[in-house]
Amino acid sequence: MKVSLFITCLCDTFTPDVGKDTVQLLERYGCDVDFPANQTCCGQPAFNSGYKQEAIKAMKQMIRAFEASQYVVGPSGSCVQMIKEYPHALKDEPEWRERAQAVAEKTYELTQFLVEVLHVEDVKSTFQGTATYHPSCHMTRLLGVKDAPRILLENVEGLHLIELPMKEDCCGFGGTFAVKNAAVSGQMVDEKAQHIDETGAEYLIGGDMGCLMNMGGCMSRNKQDVKVLHIAQVLNSQ
Amino acid sequence: MGIKIGDKPYAERIQAGIENSFMRQAVSSAQGRFRSGRLKAAEELGDWEDWRTLGEEIRHHTMENLDYYLHQLSEQVEKRGGTVFFAETAEEANAYVQEVAKKKQARKVVKSKSMVTEEIGLNEALEKSGCEVVESDLGEWILQLDEDPPSHIVTPALHKNKEQIRETFANKKGYTKTDQPEELAAFAREQLRKDFLEADLGVTGCNFAVAESGAVTLVTNEGNARMVTSLPDTHIAVMGMERVVPTWEELEVVVSLLTRAAVGQKLTSYITALTGTRLEDETDGPEDFHLVIVDNGRLKILGTEFQSALHCIRCAACINACPVYRHVGGHSYGSIYPGPIGAVLTPLLDGYEDHKDLPYASTLCAACTEACPVKIPLHEHLIRHREIIVEREQRGAKSEEWMMKGFAKWASTPAAYKMSTKMARTAMKPWTKDEQIEKGPGPLKGWTESRDFPAPAKKNFREWYKQREKRRGEA
Ligand code: SF4
Numbered sequence: 001m002k003v004s005l006f007i008t009c010l011c012d013t014f015t016p017d018v019g020k021d022t023v024q025l026l027e028r029y030g031c032d033v034d035f036p037a038n039q040t041c042c043g044q045p046a047f048n049s050g051y052k053q054e055a056i057k058a059m060k061q062m063i064r065a066f067e068a069s070q071y072v073v074g075p076s077g078s079c080v081q082m083i084k085e086y087p088h089a090l091k092d093e094p095e096w097r098e099r100a101q102a103v104a105e106k107t108y109e110l111t112q113f114l115v116e117v118l119h120v121e122d123v124k125s126t127f128q129g130t131a132t133y134h135p136s137c138h139m140t141r142l143l144g145v146k147d148a149p150r151i152l153l154e155n156v157e158g159l160h161l162i163e164l165p166m167k168e169d170c171c172g173f174g175g176t177f178a179v180k181n182a183a184v185s186g187q188m189v190d191e192k193a194q195h196i197d198e199t200g201a202e203y204l205i206g207g208d209m210g211c212l213m214n215m216g217g218c219m220s221r222n223k224q225d226v227k228v229l230h231i232a233q234v235l236n237s238q
Numbered sequence: 239m240g241i242k243i244g245d246k247p248y249a250e251r252i253q254a255g256i257e258n259s260f261m262r263q264a265v266s267s268a269q270g271r272f273r274s275g276r277l278k279a280a281e282e283l284g285d286w287e288d289w290r291t292l293g294e295e296i297r298h299h300t301m302e303n304l305d306y307y308l309h310q311l312s313e314q315v316e317k318r319g320g321t322v323f324f325a326e327t328a329e330e331a332n333a334y335v336q337e338v339a340k341k342k343q344a345r346k347v348v349k350s351k352s353m354v355t356e357e358i359g360l361n362e363a364l365e366k367s368g369c370e371v372v373e374s375d376l377g378e379w380i381l382q383l384d385e386d387p388p389s390h391i392v393t394p395a396l397h398k399n400k401e402q403i404r405e406t407f408a409n410k411k412g413y414t415k416t417d418q419p420e421e422l423a424a425f426a427r428e429q430l431r432k433d434f435l436e437a438d439l440g441v442t443g444c445n446f447a448v449a450e451s452g453a454v455t456l457v458t459n460e461g462n463a464r465m466v467t468s469l470p471d472t473h474i475a476v477m478g479m480e481r482v483v484p485t486w487e488e489l490e491v492v493v494s495l496l497t498r499a500a501v502g503q504k505l506t507s508y509i510t511a512l513t514g515t516r517l518e519d520e521t522d523g524p525e526d527f528h529l530v531i532v533d534n535g536r537l538k539i540l541g542t543e544f545q546s547a548l549h550c551i552r553c554a555a556c557i558n559a560c561p562v563y564r565h566v567g568g569h570s571y572g573s574i575y576p577g578p579i580g581a582v583l584t585p586l587l588d589g590y591e592d593h594k595d596l597p598y599a600s601t602l603c604a605a606c607t608e609a610c611p612v613k614i615p616l617h618e619h620l621i622r623h624r625e626i627i628v629e630r631e632q633r634g635a636k637s638e639e640w641m642m643k644g645f646a647k648w649a650s651t652p653a654a655y656k657m658s659t660k661m662a663r664t665a666m667k668p669w670t671k672d673e674q675i676e677k678g679p680g681p682l683k684g685w686t687e688s689r690d691f692p693a694p695a696k697k698n699f700r701e702w703y704k705q706r707e708k709r710r711g712e713a
Contacts, residue, residue, distance in 0.1 A: 182684025
């Protein structure tokens with residue numbers, strides 16, 4: 001099975017390890033992974049701010065980059081969901097709409113791909129520690145990936161999961177929201193950090209780098225001793 | 239009052255909200271109660287998603303045939319002795335009610351809770367023409383005494399705690415007892431009883447009007463709406479023009495959705511259906527009944543991509559689910575319609591000029607869309623508003639516009655993108671300490687006021703990948 005990695009601009013720039021773990025995980029299950037080098041950013045910062053024409057330029061670049069792929073897999077529910085939005089965003093350009101549709105149909109979030117396409121529920125990884133998991137909003141509510149991360153994490157040997165209070169509440173990231181409404185965003189992430197603290201967990205696990213940077217940045221500022229991990233890092237841990 | 243509340247700019251309102259710890263405490267505990275109530279009530283019903291779909295279908299069908307049902311409604315109301323008035327604007331609606339009040343030589347008006355009368359500023363209009371207006375819903379009465387606008391569409395005084403309410407009662411009405419809710423409520427009841435008996439005119443809103451029978455239904459928990467509609471001789475119901483259902487059958491569905499989504503109740507304590515004036519052989523009901531159907535900007539939403547905003551049944555589930563509302567409270571929105579539905583509806587009804595910040599007061603987490611019992615895609619409407627603000631209205635900040643133009647260029651030019659991710663670490667170096675940026679430049683300034691920003695990695699992913707491929711090629 002040929003899989004193209006959709007790295008996302010955040011993982012590419014800030015957390016390349018997440019990309020490495022994703023590649024290794026997929027290869028472990030026999031995927032032939034490639035990395036289309038002309039991929040950039042999914043366009044979400046512009047799209048969610050109302051700059052649709054600007055976002056469309058990014059979208060077209062991404063469509064060109066992934067058109068030839070068999071499957072596209074990315075370690076982010078939010079960025080994958082953005083690709084799912086492409087056909088609708090390009091509805092006024094029939095030719096592009098169709099090309100967008102083809103890419104959207106073969107694009108998956110990492111845990112979704114593992115569980116739904118590869119039918120793997122136990123990746124046979126070992127990770128010692130207590131952790132809490134934050135289900136990101138776009139991944140759960142928009143992409144509809146609720147169970148896959150939980151199923152995979154529950155099967156990790158040595159990992160003790162503690163439920164995060166009010167886990168459904170947004171962490172306050174919201175892309176440009178964290179910049180435009182920085183004060184409100186700061187209050188939201190502070191409450192989230194408190195809830196993480198209440199669990200007493202050593203690790204915070206999540207499936208979206210944007211949210212993790214937000215929560216991690218807040219806990220770093222608060223001098224909270226909680227390490228932040230992307231789910232790919234836990235699933236690839238031996 | 240009108241839709242808009244206060245004149246403070248958005249940033250100041252938000253800051254005031256964040257700093258009001260009393261209010262935030264009250265809001266977060268209320269949100270907790272409402273959220274768990276809604277989830278429990280939905281679960282109890284069993285097939286909540288099917289109910290939502292049905293609710294959406296009913297509202298959609300009604301909006302698609304709104305002219306038909308409004309016509310049917312007005313015919314039925316008139317057949318039962320009522321008078322119907324279609325008001326295109328707030329001014330027309332107010333003028334009509336003022337006229338009725340004048341004809342009746344009304345001095346005192348009692349009201350039950352109604353958002354649409356807040357929207358059109360009916361109280362001020364009636365006061366101007368010499369009437370005393372008394373709100374009889376407990377929350378609304380508290381706000382009226384305090385001259386404070388509502389901060390929530392179902393529980394308007396949600397932002398106040400019981401100590402503050404006790405204080406208001408003490409200062410404004412000479413209340414001397416404790417802040418026990420029972421004592422406070424008993425005091426309000428005793429005070430309001432006199433007003434009910436003296437009132438010449440009763441004004442209510444209308445949760446839903448049933449087209450086939452001309453009935454106006456009111457969904458309440460306090461029973462005050464029954465006093466308002468049965469004691470004064472004249473009853474005026476004011477409704478937004480979208481608040482109609484075809485028959486009793488659809489009413490059952492939307493009321494079930496409303497009470498469960500709003501407060502987690504199977505039914506509220508009182509659901510009142512009022513059909514026309516008192517007939518000769520009847521013992522109660524008003525002598526005179528008027529139904530004022532208000533457009534005030536609704537008609538122009540019909541047939542647009544925002545039409546589903548008119549499906550709203552005002553349950554406030556989206557407000558209770560909203561994490562932004564949780565931290566800033568209702569007044570921060572500067573509109574009597576706060577929260578996600580307020581951010582969608584307010585610019586539609588009252589324009590972008592005063593409300594262009596509202597569609598951005600959301601992380602687009604979609605908790606609202608998920609909570610909405612009639613499946614309004616609220617977060618999508620918010621994105622659409624943003625597009626209109628940027629593209630059609632040209633109201634985006636210039637700096638942002640430049641940044642987004644730069645973004646488009648960057649994201650559509652792989653060479654530029656590759657170069658920038660490679661250079662990012664070096665570029666951020668002046669602000670980096672121990673792999674964190676504590677005081678960021680430009681757009682990062684706001685972010686780093688309350689949290690750190692990570693330094694870009696030493697080697698980005700694509701370099702690692704390139705090297706790996708190279709190694710593999712050599713092997
Ligand atoms: S938008 Fe939906 S959830 Fe919000 S008040 Fe209206 S009906 Fe309720």
